[in-house]
Amino acid sequence: MEFPGIILDTASFSRQKQPDTGTVYDMLIIGGGAAAMSAAVYAARKMITLAILTVDFGGLINETSEIENYLGFQNINAADLAARFEEHVKGFNLPVSIGKAVKEIRKKDGAFEVLMEDGIIYAGKTVLFATGERHRELTVPGEKEFRGKGVSYCATCDAPLYKNKKVLIVGGGNSAFTTALDLTRVDADITVVNFTKGWQADATLQQRIKNYPKAELLDHHEMLRITGKGVVEFAAIRQRDSETEKSIRVDGIFIEIGLLPNSEPVKNLVELNKVGEVIIDCICRTNIAGLFSAGDVTMVPYKQIVISAGEGAKAALAACDFLIESSQL
Numbered sequence: 001m002e003f004p005g006i007i008l009d010t011a012s013f014s015r016q017k018q019p020d021t022g023t024v025y026d027m028l029i030i031g032g033g034a035a036a037m038s039a040a041v042y043a044a045r046k047m048i049t050l051a052i053l054t055v056d057f058g059g060l061i062n063e064t065s066e067i068e069n070y071l072g073f074q075n076i077n078a079a080d081l082a083a084r085f086e087e088h089v090k091g092f093n094l095p096v097s098i099g100k101a102v103k104e105i106r107k108k109d110g111a112f113e114v115l116m117e118d119g120i121i122y123a124g125k126t127v128l129f130a131t132g133e134r135h136r137e138l139t140v141p142g143e144k145e146f147r148g149k150g151v152s153y154c155a156t157c158d159a160p161l162y163k164n165k166k167v168l169i170v171g172g173g174n175s176a177f178t179t180a181l182d183l184t185r186v187d188a189d190i191t192v193v194n195f196t197k198g199w200q201a202d203a204t205l206q207q208r209i210k211n212y213p214k215a216e217l218l219d220h221h222e223m224l225r226i227t228g229k230g231v232v233e234f235a236a237i238r239q240r241d242s243e244t245e246k247s248i249r250v251d252g253i254f255i256e257i258g259l260l261p262n263s264e265p266v267k268n269l270v271e272l273n274k275v276g277e278v279i280i281d282c283i284c285r286t287n288i289a290g291l292f293s294a295g296d297v298t299m300v301p302y303k304q305i306v307i308s309a310g311e312g313a314k315a316a317l318a319a320c321d322f323l324i325e326s327s328q329l
Contacts, residue, residue, distance in 0.1 A: 033059025035295025142226030150232025
């Protein structure tokens with residue numbers, strides 16, 4: 001595949017170069033999910049100097065199984081989609097630091113310093129911060145082992161896989177009830193388990209699920225463990241008042257107890273909202289000139305792969321415009 005002015009170098013897979021600590025890059029892209037990878041493609045096509053700093057490629061895409069709502073694919077394995085993103089980006093032979101987290105981003109003398117967890121510092125004229133979110137975990141036995149094998153965090157992605165099957169949803173807020181609503185559309189048997197006493201979801205959402213004949217709502221219960229042979233088969237739960245335990249036969253478990261934005265590296269630099277998401281404007285600018293942000297780490301609603309990809313492209317183009325307007329290109 002070839003773009004005007006750029007030859008994609010697929011041989012770079014075996015010789016991906018590391019970022020140079022002595023270079024002040026036009027742009028440093030922080031993250032490896034859909035927003036970051038889309039940003040890298042658009043920035044690379046602008047022929048600027050850039051580097052990618054990420055723990056991994058794929059982000060939360062790696063935590064689901066199949067994707068049926070990404071434009072251009074009727075159905076694609078999540079790992080395959082992430083691999084295609086990675087292949088596209090690696091074809092530009094960009095310098096990449098992978099496997100180490102960013103500890104802090106600072107602005108100094110008009111440029112940005114990115115401090116890595118191992119003490120290495122990279123410099124950039126602009127930063128595109130796209131570190132995404134992480135799921136708030138239950139931290140119960142079996143949760144980690146059965147991710148992608150019955151444990152899911154995305155009903156939009158995975159609900160169609162549970163047509164006429166028995167599913168347990170953990171959570172009591174709008175996310176949990178929206179997940180339940182998605183599952184009603186595939187005629188799933190639904191059990192919703194809420195840890196606290198009293199449901200937190202909007203009344204209209206609650207009523208729609210309560211009216212669904214194949215739904216059971218268990219308030220003030222907690223998940224104890226998830227078991228099965230290769231895939232999820234049972235969920236052990238406990239009623240928190242009586243301490244009564246029981247085991248439920250299930251085909252899948254959706255954990256909807258919230259997401260946490262990976263915004264710690266910029267918490268002392270940019271403006272965040274009350275849940276820790278980066279506040280941006282319509283072209284992905286933060287309140288710090290030269291620092292752009294995109295994807296799930298921001299306050300943009302609807303955390304979807306296609307939205308993150310679009311936001312990443314927009315952020316990269318905006319950052320390139322900033323470099324031109326500030327006479328840094």
